[in-house]
Amino acid sequence: MSEHRNATPGAAEPMAGGGRMDCATEATEAFLAHRNLLFTVAYEMLGSAADAEDALQETWLRWVRVDLGQVSDRRAYLVRIATRRSLDRLRTIKRRKEAYVGPWLPEPLLTAPDVAEDVELAESVSMALMLVLETLSPTERAVFVLREVFGVGYEEIAAAVGKTPATVRQIAHRARRHVDARRPREAVSPSQARAALESFQRALETRDLQGLLDVLAPEVVLVSDGGGVKQAAPRPITGAGKVARMIVSGLGKARIALTSEPAVVNGNPALLLRVDGEIDGVMAVRVEDARITGLYYVRNPRKLTRIASETPLTLK
Structure with missing residues (x-):
């Protein structure tokens, strides 16, 4: 129509x-x-x-x-x-x-706790999957989101993106294969994700290097987004040893009063980090097999406007 x-x-x-x-x-x-x-x-x-x-x-x-x-x-x-x-x-x-200056991360949203209980919704807006969607072309992303997340029919998607239904089917298949190859291997429950995050939080606040190594997966990747406004790593950091040492040494050198507060961000457990009482950023995580495989730290102040109040999200 x-x-x-x-x-x-x-x-x-x-x-x-x-x-x-x-x-x-x-x-x-x-x-x-x-x-x-x-x-x-x-x-x-x-x-x-x-x-x-x-x-x-x-x-x-x-x-x-x-x-x-x-x-x-x-x-x-x-x-x-x-x-x-x-x-x-x-x-x-x-x-x-x-x-954009440095790595780009999605804008984090403070969401209601019940969003985390909706597994399909929570995964679709997670930092991990949103980053995977960034690797798709605009049309592939639209087709994937409408088909895989919202269950829209091929004919309706075709009308929305200006393609034939047959072409949309091909795009959907290609986008699904691309995303499946890069998304988390298996979904974890909200309680498992919270447990991993709590271990990370304790190690972070006590500057416990071994504690960080215990909760971080060997292949963990840390991505930080300062947008050229706040200091951030210019490129992703890979490996538990490198990530843990950077966190501990960075906190030690800065001698800052860091505190963290659990929150539900993008439907998943996350931390709101404060320095001297002021919001410094949002730390979201990707958890697989009870260990953290992804850390996503958004520090750009322009992206922190949606963490003061909950943003309602729905698939219906």
Whole structure:
């Protein structure tokens, strides 16, 4: 279904039973009913809450010009508009990311604890999977997110990305194979992830080198994002020994008063790190076989605006 742009905002539409409802009010209610879903779609495609909000604003501006009488499935129609707006923005911000200073990490979101209990949702917005999605092309990412995360049909995806259903099937297969080769080998329960994070937290706060070595997997990778504003490693650091020594020596040299607070970030256990009482960054982890295989430390202040209050996410 194409996007209808000839509707007049504020015009009244006939309703069943002879009733009439103001078109703008009806459009607003439909948009708000699906807003959390639309934000989740846009965020998973863009990795940035700020850009996701911009995509939603553009979605709203398109939506209020739609002839609602011609829309049979408002949820699907809104998702289609949000996908198109996100795709346009994704192609633009890709160039911005290429010019980013140092490693780029998704913008962390403080989420409700019940998000962690939804295994499918928690994995889809995890730092680990979001980074894997960064390696896909914009169209591959859109197809993967819509198909694998939200279960959208091939024909609907084809309409959203401007491809044929047959082509979308091929893209979906290619993207799934790419992601499966790079995602965690097996999902761990929230309790297992919390246990690993608690061990890491104790070792971090006590500067315990051996404690860090015990909880870090030999192949652990540390990625830190300062965005050129805060100090961060210019490239990922690999190996338990290197990561543990860098953490302990860095804390020792700086002689800082570091404290950490457990939180649920992107649906997964994480730490909010404070220096002298002020937020310094968010540490998210990837856990496999009870040990940490990925550490993701976001320090860029511009990416820390969504950790003061919970962001609602949903797959429905």
